[in-house]
Amino acid sequence: MKKNANEKIMMLQYRIKxxxxxxxxxxxxxxxGKLQKLLSQQVAM
Incomplete structure (x- = not known):
């Protein structure tokens, strides 16, 4: 699960750039906005 979330974060950062x-x-x-939501979910876990 954590690896998948990290991949999503990396992809969003790439798309933003x-x-x-x-x-x-x-x-x-x-x-x-999506990236911040994902990051806040990471911290909550």
């Missing part, structure tokens, strides 16, 4: 490079701020905000 890609959207930032393209200048798509709205999508960056959406993905950042």
């Amino acid at each position: 890609r959207y930032q490079a393209m200048g798509n701020g709205a999508m960056c905000q959406t993905l950042n």
